[in-house]
Amino acid sequence: MLLNDLTSSVDLRPVRYQFATVRGDSYDDNWLVIDGTVTTPEGSWSFADPCLLTDEAREVSAWLRAVAAGTVAVTEPDDEGELSPDAEFIEPVMAFSLANRSESGTAVIRVHLSLEAAPPWQQGDDGADIYQYVVEVSLDAPALLHAADQWNLSLASLPPR
Numbered sequence: 794m795l796l797n798d799l800t801s802s803v804d805l806r807p808v809r810y811q812f813a814t815v816r817g818d819s820y821d822d823n824w825l826v827i828d829g830t831v832t833t834p835e836g837s838w839s840f841a842d843p844c845l846l847t848d849e850a851r852e853v854s855a856w857l858r859a860v861a862a863g864t865v866a867v868t869e870p871d872d873e874g875e876l877s878p879d880a881e882f883i884e885p886v887m888a889f890s891l892a893n894r895s896e897s898g899t900a901v902i903r904v905h906l907s908l909e910a911a912p913p914w915q916q917g918d919d920g921a922d923i924y925q926y927v928v929e930v931s932l933d934a935p936a937l938l939h940a941a942d943q944w945n946l947s948l949a950s951l952p953p954r
């Protein structure tokens with residue numbers, strides 16, 4: 794799925810299971826490797842990491858659809874300026890939150906990128922800034938729904954096992 798606007802883009806794709814063979818462990822059997830390519834005014838980078846379980850991956854499209862429907866609340870930084878995502882997962886590699894919504898319905902979503910998905914100039918910080926590096930992308934409802942559809946299509950060949 795491609796989330797992009799005039800200044801930034803985040804392309805996320807589930808590409809395979811972490812382990813090709815079923816091991817009989819509900820966690821190990823269901824880790825998905827997510828390939829990501831990110832472009833911001835600060836720079837571009839790519840990552841590939843087993844950071845979502847199959848069930849968690851399905852939550853991404855549900856969250857995008859909820860944002861498109863206007864049912865996700867804007868998340869403000871806390872009193873210390875820290876961001877907390879709306880949609881977060883077991884591995885704190887990527888997460889999502891809603892930064893703003895205009896009256897016309899355009900949503901500014903944050904893609905939180907940490908650890909293996911963080912930009913190269915922030916890697917090696919030992920997780921001190923989990924969820925604090927974000928890429929903001931402005932999308933209207935049709936673009937959000939299209940992204941959700943594309944994400945679901947890419948998950949079709951990667952069912953829970």
